[in-house]
Amino acid sequence: MTGKTMSGKHAGIALAALLGVLATAAPALAQNEQFVPNLVYRTGAYAPNGVPFANGIADYYKLINERDGGINGVKIVWEECDTGYATDRGVECYERLKGKGPTGAAYVIPLSTGITFALTEKAPVDKIPIISMGYGRSESRDGSVFQWNFPLLGTYWTAADIILQHIAKKEGGFDKLKGKKIALVYHDSPYGKEPIALLQKRAQMHGFEPLLLPVTHPGVEQKATWLQIRQNRPDYVLLWGWGVMNSTAIKEAVAVGYPREKMYGVWWSGAEQDVRPAEDGAKGYNSAALQHTAGQFKLHEDLKKYVYDKGQGTAKWEDTGEILYVRGLINAMLGVEAIRTAQERFGKKPLTGEQVRWGLENLDISADRIKQLGFEGELRPIKVSCADHEGTRTGRIQTWDGKKWNIASDWLTSDDSVIAPMVKEAAAKYAAEKKLTPGCLVTN
Amino acid sequence: MLYREVGQFKTSYSADQAIFPIAQDRWFVVALVAFAFLAVPLFASQYLYTEVLIPVLILSIAAVGLNLLTGYCGQLSLGSGGFMAVGAYAAYNLALRLPQTNIILVFLFAGVMAMLVGLLFGLPSLRIKGFYLAVATLASQFFLEWAFARVKWFTNYAPSGSVAVGRIELFGFPIDTPAKTYIFVLAIVVVLTLAAKNLVRGRIGRMWMAIRDMDIAAEIIGIRPLHAKLSAFAVSSFYIGVAGALWGFLRLGSWEPLAFDVNRSFQVLFMIIIGGLGTLLGSFLGAAFIVLVPIVLNQLPSWLGIGMSTDTISHIEFMLFGAIIVFFLIAEPHGLARLWAIAKEKLRLWPFPY
Numbered sequence: 001m002t003g004k005t006m007s008g009k010h011a012g013i014a015l016a017a018l019l020g021v022l023a024t025a026a027p028a029l030a031q032n033e034q035f036v037p038n039l040v041y042r043t044g045a046y047a048p049n050g051v052p053f054a055n056g057i058a059d060y061y062k063l064i065n066e067r068d069g070g071i072n073g074v075k076i077v078w079e080e081c082d083t084g085y086a087t088d089r090g091v092e093c094y095e096r097l098k099g100k101g102p103t104g105a106a107y108v109i110p111l112s113t114g115i116t117f118a119l120t121e122k123a124p125v126d127k128i129p130i131i132s133m134g135y136g137r138s139e140s141r142d143g144s145v146f147q148w149n150f151p152l153l154g155t156y157w158t159a160a161d162i163i164l165q166h167i168a169k170k171e172g173g174f175d176k177l178k179g180k181k182i183a184l185v186y187h188d189s190p191y192g193k194e195p196i197a198l199l200q201k202r203a204q205m206h207g208f209e210p211l212l213l214p215v216t217h218p219g220v221e222q223k224a225t226w227l228q229i230r231q232n233r234p235d236y237v238l239l240w241g242w243g244v245m246n247s248t249a250i251k252e253a254v255a256v257g258y259p260r261e262k263m264y265g266v267w268w269s270g271a272e273q274d275v276r277p278a279e280d281g282a283k284g285y286n287s288a289a290l291q292h293t294a295g296q297f298k299l300h301e302d303l304k305k306y307v308y309d310k311g312q313g314t315a316k317w318e319d320t321g322e323i324l325y326v327r328g329l330i331n332a333m334l335g336v337e338a339i340r341t342a343q344e345r346f347g348k349k350p351l352t353g354e355q356v357r358w359g360l361e362n363l364d365i366s367a368d369r370i371k372q373l374g375f376e377g378e379l380r381p382i383k384v385s386c387a388d389h390e391g392t393r394t395g396r397i398q399t400w401d402g403k404k405w406n407i408a409s410d411w412l413t414s415d416d417s418v419i420a421p422m423v424k425e426a427a428a429k430y431a432a433e434k435k436l437t438p439g440c441l442v443t444n
Numbered sequence: 445m446l447y448r449e450v451g452q453f454k455t456s457y458s459a460d461q462a463i464f465p466i467a468q469d470r471w472f473v474v475a476l477v478a479f480a481f482l483a484v485p486l487f488a489s490q491y492l493y494t495e496v497l498i499p500v501l502i503l504s505i506a507a508v509g510l511n512l513l514t515g516y517c518g519q520l521s522l523g524s525g526g527f528m529a530v531g532a533y534a535a536y537n538l539a540l541r542l543p544q545t546n547i548i549l550v551f552l553f554a555g556v557m558a559m560l561v562g563l564l565f566g567l568p569s570l571r572i573k574g575f576y577l578a579v580a581t582l583a584s585q586f587f588l589e590w591a592f593a594r595v596k597w598f599t600n601y602a603p604s605g606s607v608a609v610g611r612i613e614l615f616g617f618p619i620d621t622p623a624k625t626y627i628f629v630l631a632i633v634v635v636l637t638l639a640a641k642n643l644v645r646g647r648i649g650r651m652w653m654a655i656r657d658m659d660i661a662a663e664i665i666g667i668r669p670l671h672a673k674l675s676a677f678a679v680s681s682f683y684i685g686v687a688g689a690l691w692g693f694l695r696l697g698s699w700e701p702l703a704f705d706v707n708r709s710f711q712v713l714f715m716i717i718i719g720g721l722g723t724l725l726g727s728f729l730g731a732a733f734i735v736l737v738p739i740v741l742n743q744l745p746s747w748l749g750i751g752m753s754t755d756t757i758s759h760i761e762f763m764l765f766g767a768i769i770v771f772f773l774i775a776e777p778h779g780l781a782r783l784w785a786i787a788k789e790k791l792r793l794w795p796f797p798y
Binding site: 040042043051081082084092114117120125137138188189430433434 | 490491494495540593600603604605606608610611620696697698699700702703739742743753754755757758759762
């Protein structure tokens with residue numbers, strides 16, 4: 001009996017102490033610092049893909065601080081929070097970190113379409129912009145309705161359109177797609193469902209038959225899905241997977257004998273982590289590459305000199321050419337450039353989320369600037385405006401040869417005559433549901 | 445010494461039947477509610493509201509609901525997540541299609557729809573018991589999740605299957621800040637808890653408990669199992685439905701069916717097991733435990749100033765959370781509410797135990 005009371009008392013004391021800490025915890029930061037929250041997932045089913053991305057982001061910030069002493073002298077401070085790709089934990093991380101630093105969070109990178117959807121509701125209230133680079137809501141390209149969302153480098157509609165264009169080219173034109181079957185194997189979440197609208201629109205236009213095959217989280221069980229593919233024999237399979245779902249899909253394709261040459265993944269289904277587990281079976285598998293592909297480039301010289309040679313690297317040096325690591329670098333660079341753009345107008349000091357949002361909306365990275373930044377060959381010029389929060393709509397197709405990714409197509413641009421009306425319609429519907437008045441946000 | 449009812453005479457039936465017959469209890473609860481309404485808004489930060497108080501309060505309603513069914517009536521259910529989803533999507537659709545509806549009516553409608561669905565899925569409980577019933581309710585969970593992911597009408601044909609709610613107003617007064625949301629949720633929690641307390645100590649609650657303790661004996665003394673079990677399913681689902689609507693509207697703002705997946709069902713079930721089956725207090729303690737412990741564990745290293753990598757923190761969080769659950773269940777299998785009851789017993793004798 002005494003033992004029980006003791007444990008009860010201890011628990012009470014511990015709980016009281018923890019609640020006390022919970023109410024008061026707010027570490028102070030030095031003044032000339034720009035705080036950036038970093039929502040990552042280094043654990044859970046999606047960790048193999050989340051880790052390199054998070055490493056890339058962290059290393060780019062380290063490089064800017066080490067080499068340039070910050071952005072115009074303003075050091076970047078960041079803090080990671082593990083979301084495990086779960087929406088509620090992601091929101092908790094965001095709430096935990098959004099107020100840190102002298103000016104609060106500059107921007108947030110959710111790295112999950114589900115978390116992006118949840119934060120979309122919070123961003124206008126908290127005045128913190130969301131950079132959902134190549135993911136998130138496709139209609140959030142319309143900056144007059146989604147004033148705080150920046151799906152830079154392209155949305156899922158852009159990605160799907162690029163893949164379909166490539167397929168059409170291979171077949172000899174969109175008219176040749178008539179009567180063909182194109183399957184979409186997708187992660188059964190907002191992420192996987194995003195391209196469906198575009199696929200259906202294109203199917204209607206060109207008369208091919210879309211076959212929608214959802215896979216439930218986390219995607220390790222796909223026998224039934226691939227049985228359907230064996231029965232229906234679609235001409236092409238689009239893969240919208242993430243984490244273990246990608247490698248499982250490729251292995252299942254090998255098992256049912258579906259040709260990998262006819263499989264096209266989105267750019268989140270086209271990393272080394274996705275193809276390596278299938279070993280030789282992945283040979284011939286394609287994926288979209290919005291902008292960059294794998295491999296080290298110019299920036300890596302500085303990265304080695306200022307970060308890795310000092311033993312400060314977050315990843316292993318030989319992994320810094322991996323696709324998702326490079327993507328992390330690019331994502332961090334876009335954020336840093338947005339802060340830099342905003343600094344030109346608001347002064348070289350820590351900025352608020354509202355000011356960084358202006359920087360994002362006026363982001364203009366020319367080919368020369370890309371070269372200066374050390375990203376030559378990885379990116380094409382980006383110009384963001386209120387009407388276009390994507391900045392660029394181009395991409396290529398890459399193919400896995402068993403050892404590495406090779407670019408297999410020219411630059412393709414998504415067809416805005418198809419996508420723009422869809423964006424307009426979806427954004428208008430969102431504005432009506434939320435009772436918003438569309439308009440460009442003016443920051444003074 | 446402080447906690448002793450000596451000298452408190454019950455001179456009327458109403459005094460004897462009061463919810464808190466002991467004055468100290470009564471004043472403690474009144475003070476607690478007053479504190480929650482008046483004092484908390486004076487110091488609470490936004491984080492405390494949105495990530496601690498509001499989630500705990502909303503999930504407490506769900507836990508109270510499940511506790512009525514499982515703790516009081518003895519019907520094991522794994523369908524809470526699904527019923528929460530029914531509440532959330534019912535509220536979403538009513539608010540979308542009839543935008544002028546008062547928000548209170550929206551939440552009531554959510555509860556009523558969940559109640560109807562709960563009644564339907566409660567029917568098997570008349571024939572099957574225990575673990576078999578748990579499996580039947582698990583089926584309802586999967587069915588409901590499937591329905592909200594596949595039937596496009598529920599999500600207003602949103603391309604990604606994710607829905608978002610607009611501005612929330614109560615009698616023209618916008619509920620837009622965390623503080624207002626907190627007060628609104630707190631008011632709902634107080635009303636629903638009071639109703640639940642009165643239900644379980646009245647005829648209906650006794651009927652449920654009789655069924656829980658021995659259904660055949662209950663039947664012999666004249667309790668209709670059909671009536672008792674279905675009423676438990678109805679009331680329980682109502683509470684869970686309201687909690688689901690609140691979770692969607694006031695906590696998430698935008699959600700997908702995944703927010704109400706089977707993990708949510710387990711979460712609510714664990715809350716009442718750890719908090720204490722068959723006690724309303726346990727529902728609150730359990731909800732607080734399940735929501736807060738992971739958050740605290742995750743932030744503990746940074747509070748203590750220990751530099752740790754993000755993944756280590758996450759792994760440690762999982763391990764310690766599991767260990768703490770096991771510890772509490774060994775220390776007190778009847779849940780946190782039982783610990784509280786033991787503490788009160790001890791306090792009566794303090795400082796002269798015998």
